[in-house]
Amino acid sequence: MGQIRAILCGYYGKGNGGDEALLASLLQMLPESVTPLVLSGNPAETRKRYGVQSCDRTSPFQVLRAMRHSDSFIWGGGSLIQDVTSAASPLYYGGLMGLARQLGLKTIAWAQGIGPLKRDLTRRVAQQCFAGCTAVSVRDRGSAALLNEWNIPFIEAPDPVWALDSKPVKGLWDLPAPRVAVNLRSHPTLTPERLASLTQALVDFQKATQACILLVPFQTSQDLSIAESIQAQLTGPNHLFQLKDPRELKGLFRGVEMAIGMRYHSLIMAAAEECRCFALSYDPKVSQLMAQLDMPGWDLNQLPNDPNLISQTWLEHYANGDSLTGDQIQSLVDRALMHRDLLTQVLSTNRSAPI
Template sequence: MRAVLCGYYGMGNGGDEALLATLLQLLPMSVTPLVLSGNPQETSQRYGVKAVPRKSLAAVWSALRQSQAFIWGGGSLMQDTTSAINPLYYGGLMKLAQWMGLRTIAWGQGIGPIHRRSSRWITRWVLQNCDAVSVRDGASAQLLTDWNIPCQLAPDPVWALKSSHLPGFADLHSPRVAVALRDHAQLTPERLANLTKAIADFQTATQTCVILLPFQPVKDSAIANHIAQHLNGHHEIIQVDNPDQLKGVFRSIEMAIAMRFHGVVMAAAEGCRCFAISYDPKVTQIMKELSLPGWGLSSTDPLPLIPNDAGTMTQQWLEHYANGEGLSDVQVRSHIDRALLHAAVIQKVLTKSTDNL
């Protein structure tokens, strides 16, 4: 059978590419994937799958017509914080697939934040008619419970992504600290200046090699370049296009300072100490779940507010670097095993669909 995979794919975001790589890793062997992508050629070459333009109505219609299943492939697709169009685009495709009789799965989802009544209505409408729903956090599970929609709760699927070594990475100066920041309205110039000074002071105190990881280069590279210009010690800006190698980078990292959600996930999954900075409820959720130290950018966030001076930042990082610990092997294995529950959801629905063909 053939399944259409729909997500924020081919858009240069390392986290979403990791979700696609994980989904392809977990798909039953009997299922042939057809990916909706912002860069079909790149997606096809990287993963060895067929891909079509995600914004071409003719291509999407053709993909649905020749398929038996449709999968939202992870992430925060149904949210209207970044754009009010998101629920319309993803919800519209899910509803079209349902009208066409395809088996539909909302997989590894983080629902929200949803601010508009229309967005909530669309989200509830399409999820009610899915053959299966799996979510990655307790808040999403609670929302669906309130809507009387059954779902499987499990950690983000990327916990289960198999990691691999990045060629040449072991040759870099050690010990290493990774920094994965992103552009955001609440990361003001003043806060970025403080963070930059704090990272430079931290490096001076620890003599570490700072690895700057732009998860989405179009949004993250400017910050990475800015920080690099203020570092006197060993540092590298590394853009990793292969998701399993991106995750593998954290194998050889002593500590991560991560703002990107999947930067936090990958660091934790590889047993790396992690200090997080939250710009979104999804980051706050995983910080609370894993008891990670860190700050929030918003005064409404339940986390401690990011300090307004570099010295306090540096001191807290030094404390975590010296005395903090990553997750134990048992904790990591538990999260990976539970993340595989997302695979069980797919297996159940698609095996049933195959049996009925």
């Protein structure tokens, strides 16, 4: 049997650290017999960073050509099928999935986080897409509940980024300890007033702990300006890390005492590296993660107005909070590898010939 050719489809090459971490995890978990081709918003960068074939995700000609020379199509993780960020998102991914099936490719919905789905049309599209897949895996209970409602078989396992290899970050250990990492992103729930309260709370927290604050944007377009505005108001040691390699993003948290994060994957990476975490939830997936891990935090809509109360809550968790134990982390990593096992099982046989 020759090499199996698989298209990897996700929100790749768009500068989002969480989605890049999913791609890195998927590439890490693919069987050696698979040759991947990644649909990317920046094919040149994807080829350079991961050493894989890549083509422009917005070019119908390139995508169709790739599909005609492939055997399998993998929806590669994350919140691809949701209509909150954009109603076009499920239509784009659903259209590609439908085309892949028409061309006879095996189709895998891999490590999906389904929803939120607010519109009847997108719910119907999602149901049809998942029902037609060769295999499905999801990363959370909410997604599992939807598939159960639709009578679609699946496996549920923790997000694959739990099992992503990490890499050391140059210069991290030269910064003074203790270190606290902060990740905030733009979102309607992070109003200017709430950002001002969080910033003042962070200033007070730093004065009380003498911690070095590490500002860690995951997506330049949505996180960087917020990180810079916070950095300008800090009075103690700090550093802004703009890391492109998701393995370094994860490795950063190995040298951190506590993380305060909005983004889902910032909290997973931090927790996986035995870092105490405090969540600021803007999305159901973050709230579900908080419940799953018994992670402290606030829904941003319920953030206290008093910066002093925020900083005191952070100080209490900094002094007395617990990180996950090594056994808890290993259990999550082991179960996350169920996504790898699914790939091995489904991709172990090839279709007879490309169309």
